[in-house]
Amino acid sequence: MRQIYWIISFLIILSFIGKANSQLLEPPNSEDPLNLSQYSGKTVYIDFWASWCIPCRKSFPWLNKIRTTYSNEELVIIGVNLDKERAKAEAFLKEYPAKFDIFYDPKGILAEKYQLQGMPSSILINPHGQIVSAHSGFFQSKVSLYENEIQASINNYREVIREK
Amino acid sequence: MQITQHRNYFKIAFNAMASPCEILLFSDSHNLVKVVAKIAIDETKRFENKFSRYLYNNLCWQINRSEGKKVKIDLETFNLLEYANNLYQMSEKLFDITAGVLNKIWHFKKDAHPPSQSSIDELLPFIGFHQIDYAKKYFCMPKGMQVDFGGIGKEYIVDRVAQLITPICEPEEVSFLVNFGGDLVAKNFNSLHPAWHVGVENIESHRCSEKLINISQGAVATSGSTKRFFDYQGQRYAHILNPITGKPVMGAPRSVSVFAGNCSLAGGMSSLAQLQGKNAEIFLKNAEVEYLCYW
Amino acid sequence: MKSKWIFGVSIICITTFLGGCSSLGVQPWERDFLAKPGMAINSSPMDSSIDDHIYFSKEASSGGRSFAGGGCGCN
Amino acid sequence: MQLKKNLNVAEKLALATATLLGATAQAETVKDEWQFVGSILTYSEPDRVSALETIFTADKAFDDTAKLSYKIVLDSLTGASANGAIAQDDVQTFTRPSGNGQYIIQPQETPLDDTFKDTRAQFSVNWSDRLTEDSQYTIGTNLSREYDYQSIGISGELARDFDRKNTTLSIGLSYANDSVSPEGGRPLGFSSMVIDNGQFDDEQDYRNAFNATRISGDGSIDTTELLLGWTQIINRRMIMQMNYGYADVKGYLTDPFKVLSVIDSSATAKFYLYENRPESKKQHSFFALTKYHLNDSIIDFSYRYIDSDWDIKSHTLDLRWRLFAGKNSYWEPHVRYYQQSAADFYYPYFVEGTILPEFGSADYRIGEMDTYTIGLKYGFLIGDNRTEVRAEYYHQTPKSSSNEQVIITEDLNLYPSVDAFTLQFTYYFD
Numbered sequence: 001m002r003q004i005y006w007i008i009s010f011l012i013i014l015s016f017i018g019k020a021n022s023q024l025l026e027p028p029n030s031e032d033p034l035n036l037s038q039y040s041g042k043t044v045y046i047d048f049w050a051s052w053c054i055p056c057r058k059s060f061p062w063l064n065k066i067r068t069t070y071s072n073e074e075l076v077i078i079g080v081n082l083d084k085e086r087a088k089a090e091a092f093l094k095e096y097p098a099k100f101d102i103f104y105d106p107k108g109i110l111a112e113k114y115q116l117q118g119m120p121s122s123i124l125i126n127p128h129g130q131i132v133s134a135h136s137g138f139f140q141s142k143v144s145l146y147e148n149e150i151q152a153s154i155n156n157y158r159e160v161i162r163e164k
Numbered sequence: 165m166q167i168t169q170h171r172n173y174f175k176i177a178f179n180a181m182a183s184p185c186e187i188l189l190f191s192d193s194h195n196l197v198k199v200v201a202k203i204a205i206d207e208t209k210r211f212e213n214k215f216s217r218y219l220y221n222n223l224c225w226q227i228n229r230s231e232g233k234k235v236k237i238d239l240e241t242f243n244l245l246e247y248a249n250n251l252y253q254m255s256e257k258l259f260d261i262t263a264g265v266l267n268k269i270w271h272f273k274k275d276a277h278p279p280s281q282s283s284i285d286e287l288l289p290f291i292g293f294h295q296i297d298y299a300k301k302y303f304c305m306p307k308g309m310q311v312d313f314g315g316i317g318k319e320y321i322v323d324r325v326a327q328l329i330t331p332i333c334e335p336e337e338v339s340f341l342v343n344f345g346g347d348l349v350a351k352n353f354n355s356l357h358p359a360w361h362v363g364v365e366n367i368e369s370h371r372c373s374e375k376l377i378n379i380s381q382g383a384v385a386t387s388g389s390t391k392r393f394f395d396y397q398g399q400r401y402a403h404i405l406n407p408i409t410g411k412p413v414m415g416a417p418r419s420v421s422v423f424a425g426n427c428s429l430a431g432g433m434s435s436l437a438q439l440q441g442k443n444a445e446i447f448l449k450n451a452e453v454e455y456l457c458y459w
Numbered sequence: 460m461k462s463k464w465i466f467g468v469s470i471i472c473i474t475t476f477l478g479g480c481s482s483l484g485v486q487p488w489e490r491d492f493l494a495k496p497g498m499a500i501n502s503s504p505m506d507s508s509i510d511d512h513i514y515f516s517k518e519a520s521s522g523g524r525s526f527a528g529g530g531c532g533c534n
Numbered sequence: 535m536q537l538k539k540n541l542n543v544a545e546k547l548a549l550a551t552a553t554l555l556g557a558t559a560q561a562e563t564v565k566d567e568w569q570f571v572g573s574i575l576t577y578s579e580p581d582r583v584s585a586l587e588t589i590f591t592a593d594k595a596f597d598d599t600a601k602l603s604y605k606i607v608l609d610s611l612t613g614a615s616a617n618g619a620i621a622q623d624d625v626q627t628f629t630r631p632s633g634n635g636q637y638i639i640q641p642q643e644t645p646l647d648d649t650f651k652d653t654r655a656q657f658s659v660n661w662s663d664r665l666t667e668d669s670q671y672t673i674g675t676n677l678s679r680e681y682d683y684q685s686i687g688i689s690g691e692l693a694r695d696f697d698r699k700n701t702t703l704s705i706g707l708s709y710a711n712d713s714v715s716p717e718g719g720r721p722l723g724f725s726s727m728v729i730d731n732g733q734f735d736d737e738q739d740y741r742n743a744f745n746a747t748r749i750s751g752d753g754s755i756d757t758t759e760l761l762l763g764w765t766q767i768i769n770r771r772m773i774m775q776m777n778y779g780y781a782d783v784k785g786y787l788t789d790p791f792k793v794l795s796v797i798d799s800s801a802t803a804k805f806y807l808y809e810n811r812p813e814s815k816k817q818h819s820f821f822a823l824t825k826y827h828l829n830d831s832i833i834d835f836s837y838r839y840i841d842s843d844w845d846i847k848s849h850t851l852d853l854r855w856r857l858f859a860g861k862n863s864y865w866e867p868h869v870r871y872y873q874q875s876a877a878d879f880y881y882p883y884f885v886e887g888t889i890l891p892e893f894g895s896a897d898y899r900i901g902e903m904d905t906y907t908i909g910l911k912y913g914f915l916i917g918d919n920r921t922e923v924r925a926e927y928y929h930q931t932p933k934s935s936s937n938e939q940v941i942i943t944e945d946l947n948l949y950p951s952v953d954a955f956t957l958q959f960t961y962y963f964d
Contacts, residue, residue: 041331052494055598065238068214071207073328082488111488117698118487127331136487139598147239157331243554250550254543323555424544428551433544451544484700485770492771492827497856497864500765500775500823502834505573505589505960506911506924508607512587513577513956517930519874519900520840520848523779523819525706525761 033110034078034103036125043075043153044125048111050082051092053119059138060096066150067099074154080105082119124149127157165205167197176201180208181216181318183345187325190357191338199332204325204342211321215244215313217264224313232307242300248316251432252293258439259432260293262305263407264312270412272392272403284410291407319385319431322347326427339380349427352380375456379423385431387438388419388458404438415442423454501525567595573960579952583613583650599664603674607656614646618792618896620883621645621946622803629729631791632718633744636730644950647791654680669694676710685712693763704763712755716790719748723810724890727793747808753786771827779819787811794896795883801946804886809895811879817842832856846900848874856913868909868926876902881937882948898949902933909956920962928954 036044047063049056067077077100083089084106093102105111114123118136126132133149135142165178174197176187187204189197215224227235237245251259265287269279290308297304305311326342326349333340337354343362350360359380377384392403404413420437424430433453437444448455485493492498501507507524515521571591578584587609594602617628619639626639630649639645660674670693678685687710695702714720721727725747734740759781766774788811795803823836838850849872856866877900879893909926932949 048488050488050491052491054494058598068210069238069240071203071210071324071328073203073207073332084491088491108486108488111486116487119490121487137598141597141599247550247554250547254546320554323551327555425548426551426555428554429544429548432547432551436543436547447543453544483769484697484767487698489770493767493773495827495832497832498773498825498827500773500825502856503922503960505571505591506922506958508589508605509573509575509587509956509958513928513954514872517899517928517952517954518848518872518903518905519844519846519877520817520819520842522759522781522817523777523821523838523840524823524836525777 033105034080036129039076039125040129041127041157042073043070043127043150043157045075045077045150046080046110046114046123046125047077048080048082048114048116048119048121048123050119051088052083055138056092056120057096058140059120060098062138062143062146064097064099066147070150070154075150077101078103080110082106082108082111122146124153126153165201167194167201169194176204178205178208180205180212181321181344183318185344186341187329188341188343188360189333189338190340190354191333191336193336193338196332196336196338200329200340203328203332207325207328208321208344211317211324214240215317217310217312217314224311227303227305228310230303230305232304234302234304236301237298237303239300241303242298244313244316244320245296245298245303247320247428248313249293251316251436255436255439257292257294257408258406259315259435260291260407261311261313261315262291262293262296262309263405264314265290265308265310266405266407266410270401270403270405272394272401274394276394276401277396278401278411288410291410315435316428316431318344319347319427322349322383322427325349326351341379347383347385347427347431348379349383350379350381377421377456383424383427383430384421385424385427385434386419386421387431387434388417406439413439413441416440417444418458419456420444420448420458421456422448567964569593569595569962569964571960571962573958575956575958577954577956579613579954581614582646582952583611583615585609585611599670601660601662603660603662605656605658605660607654607678610653612651614648615650615791616898616950617645617647618809618898619645619795619803619806620797620801620896620948623946624802626803627729627731628793628806629727629744630718631716631721633728633741634718642946644947652680652682654678665692668696668699672706682716683712683714685710687711687757691761700767702763702765704761704765706759706761706763708757708759708761710755710757712757712785714753714755714786714790719745719750720753720786720788720790721808722747722749723788724807724894727806727808729806753788753790755783755785755787757784758782773825775821775823777819777821779817779821781815781817781819783815783817785813787813787815789895789897792895792897794881794894796886797883798886803883807884807890807894809897810893811895812844812893815842815844830858844900845878846874846876848872863912863914866911866913868907868911870905870907870909872905872907874903876900876935876937880935882935898932901935901949903930904933905930916961919964922958922960924956924958924960926956926958928952928956930954 034046045066047059049059063077063079066075079098079100079102081089081102081104086104086106089104114121114134116136120138122135123131124133132153135146165176168175168177172190174189174191174194176197178185185208187200189200191197213219214222216222217224217228219225223237223241248261269283269287295306295309322342322344329340330351333351334353339352339354339357341348341350341360348362357380359378361376362379362384363376394401399414401412402416404416405411406413416438420434422430422434422437424433433448433451437448437455440447445457448457496502511521511524573589575587576585577587587607590606592604596602619626619628621642621644623641625641626645627636628639628645628647629636631647637648656676656678658674658676660672662670662672665671672691674689676685676687676689687708689706689708691704691706693702693704728740728744728747730740734743759779761777761779763775763777768774788809792809793806794809796805796807797803817840819838819840821836821838823834826833834854834856836852840848850870852870854866854868856864858864877895879891879895880901881894882896882901884890884894905928907926907928909924911922911924913920913922915921930952932951934949
């Protein structure tokens with residue numbers, strides 16, 4: 001009985017701390033540092049990464065593959081780097097070269113704006129500029145989901161244009 | 165790359181995929197034409213860099229030098245292989261992207277002559293799409309074999325380019341024609357636009373003539389031996405090779421042009437028809453496709 | 460009586476945390492230091508298992524450690 | 535027939551081209567990844583035990599989130615270990631635990647049982663996977679076997695992340711069953727050691743007397759443990775963990791190889807009793823760890839408090855400081871201090887004629903003691919593979935016990951200190 005009391009009080013106190021913290025995020029920033037409006041008509045895939053993030057190493061080859069599967073007109077890939085020191089990001093890129101554009105966000109302004117929940121994170125924006133999906137983490141088992149979402153965004157746009 | 169303005173259309177011309185490539189646009193906006201040109205050239209070069217047999221260390225190079233080892237492939241390659249496999253099955257093994265090794269011994273130029281049967285027999289074991297083991301993530305084929313995406317690649321890229329520029333042209337009602345060395349796709353987005361006049365090349369006793377066709381919507385692809393052939397002992401040996409015998413398909417039409425909804429379909433049908441030899445026209449009639457056939 | 464002692468210690472620690480809790484934690488993209496292998500809670504599991512075995516055979520109390528957590532926070 | 539087939543060609547091909555041009559992406563199969571760590575260690579206490587231990591672990595990752603871990607431990611132990619009796623001015627003779635033969639201890643020497651020779655093989659498998667987006671489980675089983683001891687156990691753990699993984703709470707349960715089957719059987723608690731000083735008629739007579747001090751069957755120990763953990767990220771450079779653990783151990787907890795000297799008022803050992811421990815032990819533990827990342831180093835500091843109903847309280851302080859020397863190597867000095875109080879049934883000896891307590895043991899390891907460890911580890915790369923070399927020195931100082939009933943004036947070194955050296959080499963590879 002004494003033990004049970006122990007466990008309960010322990011968990012209650014701890015979960016309270018968890019809650020208190022989740023309100024730390026500042027309200028989203030409405031600026032557009034990536035100038036996304038220039039990509040109207042294209043699907044934009046934003047990948048947030050950092051040199052210290054191990055799953056990011058797995059996502060890069062896949063991003064490169066996706067880059068060569070679609071044309072620049074269909075799909076724009078932007079890798080947003082969140083390293084505080086640019087040199088670390090550059091060292092990473094030497095080892096894991098990127099075939100897509102890299103945007104450096106050392107202060108995490110974009111990370112804050114999109115309220116990332118994990119690393120890496122991705123955001124898919126359709127040709128009309130709407131966020132159609134967001135993923136936290138990179139999972140090999142979900143690659144087909146990521147690819148289907150990109151393909152769907154591209155296909156939907158083709159059809160919309162055709163119907164007009 | 166060259167952009168020229170004509171009376172009521174723009175013409176973009178460049179060279180890629182070993183062919184003169186052109187895109188004609190009914191447009192009065194030079195800016196739109198420039199955007200289209202960039203898209204088309206980027207995409208064509210991307211594809212060429214990835215699949216050309218003549219480039220060092222690209223995907224095709226890796227595949228052809230894999231010597232029996234597994235090579236990692238991507239989705240686009242897998243889809244092209246699936247498509248090639250479809251053609252292989254439908255043609256009962258006559259359409260085969262591994263047949264390219266025969267070009268080592270068959271040289272289709274004037275005054276050439278057929279290679280010996282023994283040299284053909286030596287190569288036959290290295291032909292046959294069924295020997296390829298591939299899946300979504302890998303490709304593996306026996307040492308000594310080669311694949312050539314050239315037989316499907318040009319039509320595919322014509323379709324891709326048309327697909328990519330449609331979202332730009334369609335809202336502006338800019339009808340266009342994408343023509344890469346005779347494989348073409350036309351799209352009409354304004355009923356007032358006239359059809360494009362396209363000349364289909366034909367050779368009659370060393371004299372060049374063109375038959376003009378009108379096209380405003382759809383695709384045309386031509387396959388034939390109008391240039392690549394030789395005569396030997398009264399026989400015409402044309403460059404359509406039968407991968408089962410290792411010899412040219414005899415009695416095939418000099419050229420077959422097929423009209424279809426997309427260029428890959430047109431190209432596939434004309435290639436399959438050529439492989440039927442003298443039955444080409446029967447094949448096309450039975451398939452109920454629109455075609456032009458020169459013997 | 461004994462457990463009161465433990466309870467006291469944990470209460471002190473917990474209240475210490477609660478006092479400063481407004482600034483506890485980091486954003487997912489701020490884990491550059493935390494992601495290092497050396498910052499893992501048990502960064503040398505091989506060493507700890509060996510040590511546990513040695514001290515288990517030489518001393519009267521053992522255990523209390525183990526469990527993972529923290530680290531890169533990736534995936 | 536032919537006609538129909540050809541008719542289909544264009545249609546079939548149209549379908550194939552539609553697939554080609556409107557290609558939908560397909561799933562990629564995941565490649566599996568293995569990671570291995572091998573470690574070899576020598577342990578030696580001068581004049582006492584020496585051990586050689588090898589550990590090999592193999593981890594295989596599946597689908598990014600799941601992991602299967604195997605661990606194999608092989609160790610061989612030889613040498614002598616204190617049997618609990620006190621040193622004497624005269625030669626002492628002890629019967630070996632198996633009953634087969636004797637060993638002789640010289641005057642003024644701490645009685646060591648030199649029959650220790652054991653090989654242990656341990657195998658464990660753990661499987662962990664993500665349960666939901668922010669929770670994870672681990673289940674595992676553990677098997678250990680040596681000549682006279684075997685153990686089988688299962689464990690499970692559930693961890694849940696809160697607040698963008700800044701807080702992790704976990705709960706773990708484990709159960710193990712051990713069985714003790716010493717050669718020659720288990721001694722009856724507080725029975726007197728039978729020593730053949732020529733008083734037996736024959737071997738059978740001795741055996742009968744010896745067997746009378748034995749209880750039948752194997753000893754069995756059931757251990758149930760609960761562990762609650764809280765891991766908290768404090769800031770970009772600091773992480774903390776706190777654990778509470780409860781262990782309930784039941785069964786044969788006596789050490790079948792340990793005895794107590796029964797001495798007279800002149801401190802002369804008259805005979806020896808096999809020790810006798812309670813059949814149950816309950817232990818609470820509290821563990822707190824903090825790691826702090828300085829600019830070029832990481833400090834790892836932990837404190838552990840353990841309290842049990844045997845009255846053994848212990849405090850452990852452990853400090854490791856990993857100093858990075860360049861990109862791929864580091865030095866890691868290590869200091870550990872450990873202090874424990876004695877079990878309430880710890881007696882360095884019994885006095886002849888006094889009433890025996892319910893339980894008693896002279897095993898110095900449950901007596902009061904201070905210990906410290908100093909060590910140094912160097913981590914570097916061999917090729918692309920992480921490698922570590924570690925050397926540690928361990929010193930144990932047992933303290934005098936309040937259960938001493940006779941003041942021993944002679945310098946018999948009742949509480950000898952123990953030194954141990956370890957050298958370890960660890961290699962990480964894929």
